[in-house]
Every structure is written in structure tokens, then in C-alpha cells.
Amino acid sequence: MESLKVLVVDDEPNIRDLLSASLRFAGHQVLTSPNGTDAIAKIIDTQPDIVLLDVMLPDISGFGVTKKIRSMGIETPILFLTARDETEDKVTGLTVGGDDYVTKPFSLDEIVARISAIMRRTGKDSDGHSVIRVGELEMNEDAHEVTVKGEVVDLSPTEYQLLRYLASNPNRVLTKAQILDHVWEYDFNGEMGIVESYVSYLRKKLDPLSTEPLIVTKRGVGYLLKGPKG
Amino acid sequence: MESLKVLVVDDEPNIRDLLSASLRFAGHQVLTSPNGTDAIAKIIDTQPDIVLLDVMLPDISGFGVTKKIRSMGIETPILFLTARDETEDKVTGLTVGGDDYVTKPFSLDEIVARISAIMRRTGKDSDGHSVIRVGELEMNEDAHEVTVKGEVVDLSPTEYQLLRYLASNPNRVLTKAQILDHVWEYDFNGEMGIVESYVSYLRKKLDPLSTEPLIVTKRGVGYLLKGPKG
DNA sequence: GATTATTCTCAGGAATCTTCCAGATAGATA
DNA sequence: TATCTATCTGGAAGATTCCTGAGAATAATC
Structure with missing residues (x-):
């Protein structure tokens, strides 16, 4: 897979670091954001290829961030990160198109694999070798x-x-x-x-x-x- | 199906975003409009292949929009979006030709399928594999x-x-x-x-x-x- | 208005999966 | 060879996921 620009949004520094290291090692360019408002700004500003978005954020929820950027016509695919016991049911209407979600805690390889899957589905990955x-x-x-x-x-x-x-x-x-x-x-x-x-x-x-x-x-x-x- | 130019007309931003994302993922080109007057202008201006038209709009109703553009000789097929409790008779009288209607809330796949169906019926979709x-x-x-x-x-x-x-x-x-x-x-x-x-x-x-x-x-x-x- | 069909929830149980443990096995070392 | 250590593997408890029947609520049909 070619190099992607990935934005990681999570309020826990541990998770951010974990994902950053893992994704960088997988050859991606990584940006991070600790909350919703900052995430929206970064998405508009840097136009990432994909966003890893925690649902539970201190200010705006991941759902809110999604609605906001979608209303601006930004179609960047999103991989939601949700707590397992949390809202397995409230995903409806959010995984539009190529979006997907994984539950915390996840394995790092799972994340990398899901990103590949999404990029394949949205057709943005040229050498989509599934x-x-x-x-x-x-x-x-x-x-x-x-x-x-x-x-x-x-x-x-x-x-x-x-x-x-x-x-x-x-x-x-x-x-x-x-x-x-x-x-x-x-x-x-x-x-x-x-x-x-x-x-x-x-x-x-x-x-x-x-x-x-x-x-x-x-x-x-x-x-x-x-x-x-x- | 080949790429279509779709105009989505609804006053609720959520619905517009949901449909936009879903239709773009299905490979269509999407334009949006929040009200009737703007919709009429966009239809004349951009000549979409199909219009997704909410019946309840703040200014002119979806029916009004339809009459207006039909009187101008524009035969673009329309897929009406109506609330479930609205009387079906009102709609059925207007879905002449290739038009159709779905009730809110709908499933995203349903919309995509209906669009395919309309385009097949109006014969504008060549390779429409039904x-x-x-x-x-x-x-x-x-x-x-x-x-x-x-x-x-x-x-x-x-x-x-x-x-x-x-x-x-x-x-x-x-x-x-x-x-x-x-x-x-x-x-x-x-x-x-x-x-x-x-x-x-x-x-x-x-x-x-x-x-x-x-x-x-x-x-x-x-x-x-x-x-x-x- | 009565009947039928459909949607949705729930819960018990079945099937599968995860994890740990402990004895067996094989490789390395002296 | 004898011993130590790392690895292999079967078993079993416990957890998770999935399947399915039953029934209530709702919608469609006659």
C-alpha cells in the first residue's frame, strides 16, 4: 500500500502514541488530535486520506465531528473507535459508504488491516491487493x-x-x-x-x-x- | 451503473449529508439544495439526471417544485421523500412517468436501489443490470x-x-x-x-x-x- | 374490523473461542 | 550422557459469540 496521510483523534495520549508508532511503522504519515474541535480544524486544513476517530471525546463527540465535516462536503472515510460496552447500537447511519468501526481495546494489526480494507473499498488504494x-x-x-x-x-x-x-x-x-x-x-x-x-x-x-x-x-x-x- | 448527477433537496442538513456521502460512495456526482427556490434554480442550471426531493420544504413544497419545472418542459425523474404519516394519495397522483417516492426514515441502500430502478425504467441507464x-x-x-x-x-x-x-x-x-x-x-x-x-x-x-x-x-x-x- | 404478515426483542442453549496449566518433548549445554 | 531450558500440545474452565424459538407490538391486507 502506498503511503497515506492518517489523522488519529483520541483524548488518551497512550492510544495516540500507540497508533502513531504503529501506523508510522506501516509506512503512513500520521497526524494526531486530542479533541473534536481541533480534529475538525486539522481535517479541513490537512485533508487526510483517512481519520481514526474516537467516539468519546471531551468536547464534541466523534459523531458530531462526522456530521460537521460531512456537512462541509468532506467525504474522507472514517474508522470509528468505540468502547465495547458503549454504543454498539448507536452506529446506525454513521458508517456510510466505506466507513467502519472497531471496538476498544483493539489490536494494532487489526487497525492497519481495517485501514487497508477501507482504502480498497473506496478505491483510493491503487495496488489494492486483498x-x-x-x-x-x-x-x-x-x-x-x-x-x-x-x-x-x-x-x-x-x-x-x-x-x-x-x-x-x-x-x-x-x-x-x-x-x-x-x-x-x-x-x-x-x-x-x-x-x-x-x-x-x-x-x-x-x-x-x-x-x-x-x-x-x-x-x-x-x-x-x-x-x-x- | 454509470455515474449520475444527483440533486438532493432537503432542509435537514443531516439527511443531505447522509445521502450525499452514500450516493458519492455509490459513484454518483451529488449536488444539494436546502429549499425549493434554490432547487428550481439548480435544476435549471445544472440539469441533473435525477432529483431526490423532500416534500416538506420551508418555502415551496416538493409538489410545487415539480409543477414548476414540469411546466418548463423539464422531464427529469424525481424521487420524492415523504414523511410516513403524510397521505399517500397526495403523492401517488404526482408520481407520473418514471417518478417514485420513499417514506422517511429510509434505509440508504433503499435509496440507491430506487435510483437504479428509476434510471432503468426511464431508459437512461444503458448497462442497468436489473x-x-x-x-x-x-x-x-x-x-x-x-x-x-x-x-x-x-x-x-x-x-x-x-x-x-x-x-x-x-x-x-x-x-x-x-x-x-x-x-x-x-x-x-x-x-x-x-x-x-x-x-x-x-x-x-x-x-x-x-x-x-x-x-x-x-x-x-x-x-x-x-x-x-x- | 378481523385476520394475517412482519418487525423486533429477548433469553436459553449450543457452538466456538480464549486462556491457562501442566506434563511431554526436543534442543542446547556442560 | 545428564541436565537444564525452551517449546509443544492436550485438556479443561470460563468467556464470548451465535443461533433460534417464542411472543409482543406494529403494520399490511382483506
Whole structure:
């Protein structure tokens, strides 16, 4: 994906920093804003490609910000961030067009993936490759479908996200800490043993279909997904 | 469908913004107008392909606008927006020719579908494919008829709209929030559980006729309609 | 005005998923 | 080889998500 200009709007500095770092690493240009009024100004001023917008803001709510900018004819796609227990029902009428929303707490990889999905749908992403392909493995992001040598593999949500993270970094060792940070929610409080468990789950599902093991353990370091070359 | 020039006339900014965003995403060019006099001027000036016209306007009523422009020989098709409690007789007399009307509150997908229908009827849309075909499923938009392997399936209005939304995005996961925003009315204030209910209804009607389940649940993500190939 | 159809909510239960634990296994080191 | 450590994996509790039937409220139809 080409570089995008992303505006992150959230009153919690932690969330802003987390998202900024993650999105910058994904190759995007990031702007941040702590409240609604400032966000509106920045949107008008800088015309970002996409806005990550917290619904709960100190001054104007995320919904208010949306209405305001839409009334000015600005069609920038928005990815809403909402608390889980909050308003799962009040999204109606807001995810117009290509918009979407994720619930807090989210995983960083989830955000990056959703941004890609939105940009693909709005057609602003030229090389919209919705398929990740590594050797015999294929992940269709639109359909959320995984195949190995054409055979469909059924994965749970976490299994899917883990595999996507590995497949996005083929032939590269990823430490358990990195995996935990990318795949699990940012407030996850558990041990790294869970990564081992999920790698095990993936192997049990993937290896019977592949000619050689896809996920390789680098003892003392981490894991990597084996690609065709390198 | 090719790109259309649409004029949205409504005094409520919210409605204008909602429709603008939705129609722009559908690939149309959108102009807006807050009242009757301005609308008449814009119609003469810009010659839109279709007009979305609120009946209740602060100055001249939607009917007045219609009479005015028709008297000038402008035959642009009109889609009236009316409040539910307004008498339907009033409207029906005026929806001559290719015109149509929807009651507020409406669902965004309904509007897009009605526009397609009008353009097909008035013959201005060349490649207007009035039949959605996904695998064994066929939806005839003109006749509002659904068949699976040739067998006719009887659907309620909401069931039909849900299926149309799914069938318009085959092999693509749609979240419950997205489904709610596209299929249900924009001021719907209910839970997402209703999407589950209607998916259940659809499955009960469709699956007995199809060789394999059409609607697939992507746990933790949403639903998708399975098409013939990847 | 009565009957039927539809919409929507709710709640129990089923199915699946997440997480942790502990014993088994394999690799590294002395 | 013996020992230590890291990793693997099965099991199980608990949580989450999804499905579906039942019923009330509303709208459409005759």
C-alpha cells in the first residue's frame, strides 16, 4: 500500500502514541488530535486520506465531528473507535459508504488491516491487493478465507490475525513479544505462552495441507513463516 | 451503473449529508439544495439526471417544485421523500412517468436501489443490470423476485433488502454494523441482534433450496454471501 | 374490523473461542 | 550422557459469540 496521510483523534495520549508508532511503522504519515474541535480544524486544513476517530471525546463527540465535516462536503472515510460496552447500537447511519468501526481495546494489526480494507473499498488504494500470498498459503482479506494449496482452512479470529501477521512478514523472525504486541489487544495482560499455543493450533491446521512446515521455530528468538525464497 | 448527477433537496442538513456521502460512495456526482427556490434554480442550471426531493420544504413544497419545472418542459425523474404519516394519495397522483417516492426514515441502500430502478425504467441507464446473480441465487430487481436454482423464494421486504446487500457484495465479509447501516433505516435504534435474526430467517428460506449454504458466518467479523469462485 | 404478515426483542442453549496449566518433548549445554 | 531450558500440545474452565424459538407490538391486507 502506498503511503497515506492518517489523522488519529483520541483524548488518551497512550492510544495516540500507540497508533502513531504503529501506523508510522506501516509506512503512513500520521497526524494526531486530542479533541473534536481541533480534529475538525486539522481535517479541513490537512485533508487526510483517512481519520481514526474516537467516539468519546471531551468536547464534541466523534459523531458530531462526522456530521460537521460531512456537512462541509468532506467525504474522507472514517474508522470509528468505540468502547465495547458503549454504543454498539448507536452506529446506525454513521458508517456510510466505506466507513467502519472497531471496538476498544483493539489490536494494532487489526487497525492497519481495517485501514487497508477501507482504502480498497473506496478505491483510493491503487495496488489494492486483498490477497496475501506466501508460497502455498493464500489469505483473501475480503472474504477472510485462508487456503493452502487451494484447500480451505477454517481459522478462529485470533488464529487468523496471527497468521496474517506472520504472512505479512515472510521469512522474517518475529519475537513472541512482537507478536503479542501486534496481534493481541493492547491491554492484554497475559503471558507469552499463549503465542506458543496459537502457533500450535495453526500448525495443526496448516501443516497437514502443506508440503513442508510453514511456521518455523527459531529457538530462543521467535517464529517465522517460510516463504518460497530466502 | 454509470455515474449520475444527483440533486438532493432537503432542509435537514443531516439527511443531505447522509445521502450525499452514500450516493458519492455509490459513484454518483451529488449536488444539494436546502429549499425549493434554490432547487428550481439548480435544476435549471445544472440539469441533473435525477432529483431526490423532500416534500416538506420551508418555502415551496416538493409538489410545487415539480409543477414548476414540469411546466418548463423539464422531464427529469424525481424521487420524492415523504414523511410516513403524510397521505399517500397526495403523492401517488404526482408520481407520473418514471417518478417514485420513499417514506422517511429510509434505509440508504433503499435509496440507491430506487435510483437504479428509476434510471432503468426511464431508459437512461444503458448497462442497468436489473438482475443480481450469485451462483445459484438470482434476484430480479424489477420484479422483486428471488429464485434459488429456479425455485421462487418468498421474502419479506427486510429479508429482501438484506439479501440484496449481501448479494451486491459477494465473497466479502460485511460486519453487522455495516449491514445495520445499509439495510435498516437511518434512525434505527436497536441492537445488532436483529441482523442475526434476519440472517436466520434467510437461511431457513434459502438453504433448503441451495446445494450448499449461501450465507456464511465469519465468527467475530460478520457474514458473507458465498459466490461461485474466489 | 378481523385476520394475517412482519418487525423486533429477548433469553436459553449450543457452538466456538480464549486462556491457562501442566506434563511431554526436543534442543542446547556442560 | 545428564541436565537444564525452551517449546509443544492436550485438556479443561470460563468467556464470548451465535443461533433460534417464542411472543409482543406494529403494520399490511382483506
